[in-house]
Amino acid sequence: MRVVLSTYGTRGSVEPIAGLAVRLRELGAEARVCAPPDEEFAKRLAEAGVELVPTGAPVRQVVTTVAPGSAVGLAQRAADLMAAQLDTVAAVAEGCDALVATGPLPVTAGARSAAEKLGIRYVHVAHQPVSLPSPYRRPPARRGQPLPPGVTDNQALWDLDAQIANTMFGEMLNTRRASIGLPAVDNVRDYAFTDRPWLATDPILSPWQPTDLDVVQTGAWILPDERPLPAELVAFLDAGDPPVYVGFGSMPLGSLKDVARKAIEAIRAQGRRVVVARGWAELALIDDQDDCFLVGEVNHQALFGRVAAVVHHGSAGTTTTATRAGVPQVVVPQGADQPYWADRVVELGIGAAHDDTSPSTESLSAALTTALAPETRARATAVAGTIRTDGTTVAAKLLLDGVG
Numbered sequence: 001m002r003v004v005l006s007t008y009g010t011r012g013s014v015e016p017i018a019g020l021a022v023r024l025r026e027l028g029a030e031a032r033v034c035a036p037p038d039e040e041f042a043k044r045l046a047e048a049g050v051e052l053v054p055t056g057a058p059v060r061q062v063v064t065t066v067a068p069g070s071a072v073g074l075a076q077r078a079a080d081l082m083a084a085q086l087d088t089v090a091a092v093a094e095g096c097d098a099l100v101a102t103g104p105l106p107v108t109a110g111a112r113s114a115a116e117k118l119g120i121r122y123v124h125v126a127h128q129p130v131s132l133p134s135p136y137r138r139p140p141a142r143r144g145q146p147l148p149p150g151v152t153d154n155q156a157l158w159d160l161d162a163q164i165a166n167t168m169f170g171e172m173l174n175t176r177r178a179s180i181g182l183p184a185v186d187n188v189r190d191y192a193f194t195d196r197p198w199l200a201t202d203p204i205l206s207p208w209q210p211t212d213l214d215v216v217q218t219g220a221w222i223l224p225d226e227r228p229l230p231a232e233l234v235a236f237l238d239a240g241d242p243p244v245y246v247g248f249g250s251m252p253l254g255s256l257k258d259v260a261r262k263a264i265e266a267i268r269a270q271g272r273r274v275v276v277a278r279g280w281a282e283l284a285l286i287d288d289q290d291d292c293f294l295v296g297e298v299n300h301q302a303l304f305g306r307v308a309a310v311v312h313h314g315s316a317g318t319t320t321t322a323t324r325a326g327v328p329q330v331v332v333p334q335g336a337d338q339p340y341w342a343d344r345v346v347e348l349g350i351g352a353a354h355d356d357t358s359p360s361t362e363s364l365s366a367a368l369t370t371a372l373a374p375e376t377r378a379r380a381t382a383v384a385g386t387i388r389t390d391g392t393t394v395a396a397k398l399l400l401d402g403v404g
Contacts, residue, residue: 007033008059018044033050038059096120100123106173112192166186170185202387205319220391221391236293242306243274249280249312252280260286262361265361272308309330328372349375
């Protein structure tokens, strides 16, 4: 069996897809990954033995240069993403049995159109439940298209969201479809999602409440990471009590300006050492004291098992990795689905959430007090034992068996 896996996003989008590719290969299938050509993604996939087909523009450049929430240049970026699916991905998928796609709507709508043209199976995957229509929550606002604040009927808002998606992407998609002999679609969002999307999240960390949408929850897709930690980091970890990790992944500087100083001061006030991850915000140490250590790209699965708490932005990937490690968390959500994961951390009792995107030393210190409490650590340890690790196996078998 030959499968093409397509995504466009940051590490939290690319690594799960790579995890499924590895599992498919282990089960005897051929899998190729179409993803952004960022050097760090190419390196990570190469380490996992996964073939990367560069697709679209480097995502880091987009994330770090576009103002959060801004719609400037959105139409052109969306057109480019859609074109990449209908050109590059479609060419790779020719002769394959299935095309699995995740990412922004222009990506998945384009991917499904490519699969339709090729006459092959298409699967839409979400790595968080927030974007899937549900009467239990409001839809996330699309760039430049705020939802009416006074409306409390979630279903009405989801209906409006479908209309907004059509306004933003409908003509763009249907023009491309017409050029390859496909009929127009009248609901871009639902066309991309299908009536049976997959949800690649853990059912304890991210339970899905049944709706009219026939969602298949596979469990989170985890790419096993066997990379050793750098020797200098290991020496730092061995030299004292477990430190607190601070990292905001692919988040740009934005409201995170000066966050390293605030976090380090708050953590020191708790009598703890600090590991700071540079990330895309280019965080740095504030002095040369030996209680702090700066890291670049490292194995989070190995590192999180050796820290006292994880302070992070609340992406699906980081939240899942920290939860699996049984480490308490402080989530400082910056947008998108991150407030959802922050809420889940609080609801499960495995950490604290920060209400403001721009924390202060005092607010971080208060959150750390909760996260570092013995009862939070005990709860985090207990929840870790419930997190499933078979998500890629479930998904791979659904593909190989032709079901789901």
